[in-house]
Amino acid sequence: xxxxxxxxxxxxxxxxxxxxxxxxxxxxxxxxxxxxxxxxxxxxxxxxxxxxxxxxxxxxxxxxxxxxxxxxxxxxxxxxxxxxxxxxxxxxxxxxxxxxxxxxxxxxxxxxxxxxxxxxxxxxxxxxxxx
Numbered sequence: 001x002x003x004x005x006x007x008x009x010x011x012x013x014x015x016x017x018x019x020x021x022x023x024x025x026x027x028x029x030x031x032x033x034x035x036x037x038x039x040x041x042x043x044x045x046x047x048x049x050x051x052x053x054x055x056x057x058x059x060x061x062x063x064x065x066x067x068x069x070x071x072x073x074x075x076x077x078x079x080x081x082x083x084x085x086x087x088x089x090x091x092x093x094x095x096x097x098x099x100x101x102x103x104x105x106x107x108x109x110x111x112x113x114x115x116x117x118x119x120x121x122x123x124x125x126x127x128x129x130x131x
Contacts, residue, residue, distance in 0.1 A: 057087060 064083055068076045103120040110117045 060087075 064079060068079060102123060104123050106119045106121055108116050108118055
């Protein structure tokens with residue numbers, strides 16, 4: 001991993017350097033600004049993703065509400081609960097980390113300088129999604 005700490009030359013730390021000091025400070029400022037911009041973009045991207053998820057969830061709920069017109073309140077309550085359970089399962093599955101052990105190797109498709117390409121199938125299990 002690359003060291004992202006600001007590195008200040010000794011001439012600046014000693015209070016010497018004149019023009020070199022200004023250039024070094026400008027370079028340090030530029031590096032700091034670039035890091036801040038990367039962090040800002042990362043946070044912005046995450047926020048857009050969360051907002052998109054909220055909008056999609058609301059659209060699914062509205063679609064369910066439209067399809068439930070004319071049903072009894074108990075049936076509506078049951079369908080709303082099922083939707084909430086499914087939403088939570090999808091969210092949980094999307095956060096789950098996958099590992100090579102979650103798959104069974106079916107065949108080796110090819111070999112190269114960087115490794116093998118394999119055809120795999122997800123191992124069946126209690127938490128595995130079949131579709």
